[in-house]
Amino acid sequence: MKDVLKNRLNLxxxxxxxxRLSRLRDLMGKAGMKGMLLTDNANIYYITGRVFxxxxxxxxxGEVINFVRRPVELDGDGVVYIRKPEDITMSLGLxxxxxxxxxxxxxxxxxxxxxxxxxxxxxxxxxxxLLRTARSIKTDxxxxxxxxxxxxxxxxxxxxxxxxxPGMSDLELQVEIERVSRLEGCLGQFRISGDSMELHMGNVLxxxxxxxxxxxxxxxxxxxxDPSLPxxxxxxxxAPGTTVMVDMNGNFDGYMTDMTRVFAPETGSLPExxxxxxxxxxxxxxxxxxxxxxxxxxxxxxxxxxxxVTERDLKAYYMGHRQHAGFIGHGVGxxxxxxxxxxxxxxxxxxxGNVIAxxxxxxxxxxxxxxxxxxxxxxxxxxxxxTNSPEEIVYFDL
Amino acid sequence: MKDVLKNRLNLxxxxxxxxRLSRLRDLMGKAGMKGMLLTDNANIYYITGRVFxxxxxxxxxGEVINFVRRPVELDGDGVVYIRKPEDITMSLGLxxxxxxxxxxxxxxxxxxxxxxxxxxxxxxxxxxxLLRTARSIKTDxxxxxxxxxxxxxxxxxxxxxxxxxPGMSDLELQVEIERVSRLEGCLGQFRISGDSMELHMGNVLxxxxxxxxxxxxxxxxxxxxDPSLPxxxxxxxxAPGTTVMVDMNGNFDGYMTDMTRVFAPETGSLPExxxxxxxxxxxxxxxxxxxxxxxxxxxxxxxxxxxxVTERDLKAYYMGHRQHAGFIGHGVGxxxxxxxxxxxxxxxxxxxGNVIAxxxxxxxxxxxxxxxxxxxxxxxxxxxxxTNSPEEIVYFDL
Numbered sequence: 001m002k003d004v005l006k007n008r009l010n011l012x013x014x015x016x017x018x019x020r021l022s023r024l025r026d027l028m029g030k031a032g033m034k035g036m037l038l039t040d041n042a043n044i045y046y047i048t049g050r051v052f053x054x055x056x057x058x059x060x061x062g063e064v065i066n067f068v069r070r071p072v073e074l075d076g077d078g079v080v081y082i083r084k085p086e087d088i089t090m091s092l093g094l095x096x097x098x099x100x101x102x103x104x105x106x107x108x109x110x111x112x113x114x115x116x117x118x119x120x121x122x123x124x125x126x127x128x129x130l131l132r133t134a135r136s137i138k139t140d141x142x143x144x145x146x147x148x149x150x151x152x153x154x155x156x157x158x159x160x161x162x163x164x165x166p167g168m169s170d171l172e173l174q175v176e177i178e179r180v181s182r183l184e185g186c187l188g189q190f191r192i193s194g195d196s197m198e199l200h201m202g203n204v205l206x207x208x209x210x211x212x213x214x215x216x217x218x219x220x221x222x223x224x225x226d227p228s229l230p231x232x233x234x235x236x237x238x239a240p241g242t243t244v245m246v247d248m249n250g251n252f253d254g255y256m257t258d259m260t261r262v263f264a265p266e267t268g269s270l271p272e273x274x275x276x277x278x279x280x281x282x283x284x285x286x287x288x289x290x291x292x293x294x295x296x297x298x299x300x301x302x303x304x305x306x307x308x309v310t311e312r313d314l315k316a317y318y319m320g321h322r323q324h325a326g327f328i329g330h331g332v333g334x335x336x337x338x339x340x341x342x343x344x345x346x347x348x349x350x351x352x353g354n355v356i357a358x359x360x361x362x363x364x365x366x367x368x369x370x371x372x373x374x375x376x377x378x379x380x381x382x383x384x385x386x387t388n389s390p391e392e393i394v395y396f397d398l
Numbered sequence: 399m400k401d402v403l404k405n406r407l408n409l410x411x412x413x414x415x416x417x418r419l420s421r422l423r424d425l426m427g428k429a430g431m432k433g434m435l436l437t438d439n440a441n442i443y444y445i446t447g448r449v450f451x452x453x454x455x456x457x458x459x460g461e462v463i464n465f466v467r468r469p470v471e472l473d474g475d476g477v478v479y480i481r482k483p484e485d486i487t488m489s490l491g492l493x494x495x496x497x498x499x500x501x502x503x504x505x506x507x508x509x510x511x512x513x514x515x516x517x518x519x520x521x522x523x524x525x526x527x528l529l530r531t532a533r534s535i536k537t538d539x540x541x542x543x544x545x546x547x548x549x550x551x552x553x554x555x556x557x558x559x560x561x562x563x564p565g566m567s568d569l570e571l572q573v574e575i576e577r578v579s580r581l582e583g584c585l586g587q588f589r590i591s592g593d594s595m596e597l598h599m600g601n602v603l604x605x606x607x608x609x610x611x612x613x614x615x616x617x618x619x620x621x622x623x624d625p626s627l628p629x630x631x632x633x634x635x636x637a638p639g640t641t642v643m644v645d646m647n648g649n650f651d652g653y654m655t656d657m658t659r660v661f662a663p664e665t666g667s668l669p670e671x672x673x674x675x676x677x678x679x680x681x682x683x684x685x686x687x688x689x690x691x692x693x694x695x696x697x698x699x700x701x702x703x704x705x706x707v708t709e710r711d712l713k714a715y716y717m718g719h720r721q722h723a724g725f726i727g728h729g730v731g732x733x734x735x736x737x738x739x740x741x742x743x744x745x746x747x748x749x750x751g752n753v754i755a756x757x758x759x760x761x762x763x764x765x766x767x768x769x770x771x772x773x774x775x776x777x778x779x780x781x782x783x784x785t786n787s788p789e790e791i792v793y794f795d796l
Binding site: 228 | 404409437438439443447448449450451468469470471500502503504505506507508510524526569570573574576577580581583585586587589592594596598599610611612613614615619621623624625626627628651652720721732
């Protein structure tokens with residue numbers, strides 16, 4: 001990290017910080033929330049531009065206080081060092097808010113109990129939905145960060161054909177992609193809100209393994225190569241007549257893109273059904289991005305895709321074959337599972353500033369996973385694609 | 399994963415499963431806990447030998463029920479598929495326990511609220527301390543798993559000198575270690591209980607960067623190369639007169655070793671102070687492993703090390719220089735932060751079956767981090783070292 005940044009707490013440009021803060025405060029006002037205390041790394045990063053251990057206290061009116069436990073020697077406005085959360089009570093003194101929003105969807109129960117004592121007699125509310133809403137509307141600055149990740153993500157994917165050699169397993173190819181990706185600046189960290197979903201650097205799924213169900217809500221999971229992490233590559237040898245789906249980590253600067261592409265070891269080796277499904281995935285992207293305008297219901301996108309898949313007689317393979325995923329798209333930014341969710345019962349409505357990964361995919365038995373995923377930003381009057389690798393199946397030279 | 403294992407739920411040998419279950423039930427009996435519902439991946443892996451999405455219900459007496467949400471098609475004793483946690487209530491019917499232990503140190507508050515409604519009128523207790531206690535006493539089978547990770551961890555570390563080339567940065571070396579490690583079978587997943595500590599595959603710290611404070615309770619953190627992940631390698635060029643400390647992921651089979659070694663780019667380039675501190679670290683390992691017997695207080699180990707460091711006039715550099723860590727050792731197994739904790743105010747007492755990573759380390763200003771970390775098992779009448787790479791500083795050929 002640049003030396004000048006090492007000790008600074010707030011790394012956001014002043015106007016960007018003011019914009020994010022005012023959006024949070026607008027939502028706090030509507031919810032009648034007089035204060036908010038954030039401790040989740042992703043939320044702290046969102047509001048300050050850096051991760052630290054501690055709490056950010058945001059009153060609806062008044063000065064933000066950054067209660068820092070670690071690292072030592074951080075410098076910035078409103079920095080108060082604390083040893084334990086109880087020190088917050090003394091620091092706030094008479095400035096206790098009437099109500100406080102905590103990240104109740106994330107805070108472990110015992111942490112909640114401890115924090116609630118920091119605010120004696122104060123009404124506690126759930127700040128998680130408000131934060132998810134705020135973070136679902138990206139600023140131009142945030143879209144710029146995601147765009148930069150997308151450019152590097154693309155550079156990595158374009159190198160994939162050179163990384164393949166005949167006889168390679170899915171896992172061996174994944175490791176080479178991981179290396180190239182890390183050397184290109186990928187941070188490795190794959191942020192997922194909530195900690196039950198575990199996945200290392202993404203998924204490379206070859207052939208039949210794409211059809212192995214995983215513990216997670218993925219269309220294609222993969223068996224993995226160990227029961228402690230039963231997801232992803234399992235050592236399947238990449239063979240002609242099968243596909244390799246690459247859905248790897250696009251976090252190059254704290255904001256990530258999500259992109260999937262399909263590779264195959266020999267031109268002309270894939271059956272017609274697979275090619276038809278890939279075409280359908282690309283066509284769904286075209287139709288849905290044409291629909292992606294502020295005010296459109298997320299579930300309408302899901303239904304349009306469902307209709308296209310049904311018309312083309314591809315339903316049995318859509319979003320998985322043995323196990324089906326419950327959604328075809330999701331917001332992405334600091335974390336991979338943000339709002340809105342493109343799912344049949346989603347109540348989300350699209351807004352300008354949403355950044356959405358669309359992933360209409362298929363699993364063809366004995367062939368593998370097929371289809372693409374792109375990350376799109378909904379901007380004033382247009383949809384911008386942030387993941388610009390070629391969408392057609394890329395064949396490995398043998 | 400082997401095909402035969404893909405669809406089996408309980409992957410532990412029958413006697414191993416019975417042993418773990420009886421230990422949990424002994425602790426439940428002592429705590430007066432009539433039932434326990436586990437949902438954390440690490441705890442589910444501990445009791446079933448595989449990760450799935452769902453819940454394991456363990457009554458103090460009676461049959462264990464595995465409530466599975468995903469993957470589909472899992473096969474095994476006591477498997478009940480559910481769509482949502484509320485389905486558990488109907489399944490248990492009249493067999494509601496009088497009290498239920500939940501993982502209250504991990505469950506998000508809103509999840510806790512939802513789960514508490516699954517058990518109407520049932521007293522809720524915190525199962526987290528009980529699970530931490532059970533998991534701190536490893537079975538022979540678990541020590542075998544950790545030993546196997548240690549063998550691969552060692553293989554990877556022995557290859558490190560060949561990965562170095564002059565002019566390399568810490569990050570470039572880390573990426574090559576990551577690759578070799580992954581090809582050797584490292585799962586990548588670095589399990590940490592609680593989700594606030596973020597780190598990708600471990601730490602490679604060169605020179606002055608070892609002294610950069612991080613958000614976490616590490617002796618040596620590193621600035622990282624992005625404010626969203628301000629820890630670890632930061633692009634420092636590896637130079638003569640400085641050290642490279644390697645503390646990388648040792649999770650090769652779901653159970654991990656923790657090992658740190660020091661490398662330096664030129665024989666004879668390190669100052670006497672660094673060599674003295676390294677000698678002291680090794681000597682602390684010798685003294686402490688001689689003390690590591692069942693019944694010994696964890697804090698006595700900490701104090702012995704403190705005394706040695708003080709006598710040798712190395713206190714200013716011990717466990718960090720600008721920022722100091724609060725512990726010199728920790729239990730390790732499925733996760734990196736298990737019990738016991740070797741710290742000044744630890745109340746832990748050593749037991750047979752504990753697996754402990756000891757990491758007395760130093761940061762020498764302008765030189766870097768020095769000292770070693772090993773993982774030890776406390777067995778009947780002996781301490782077994784599970785991380786057997788050479789302990790002396792390894793010099794890179796230039």
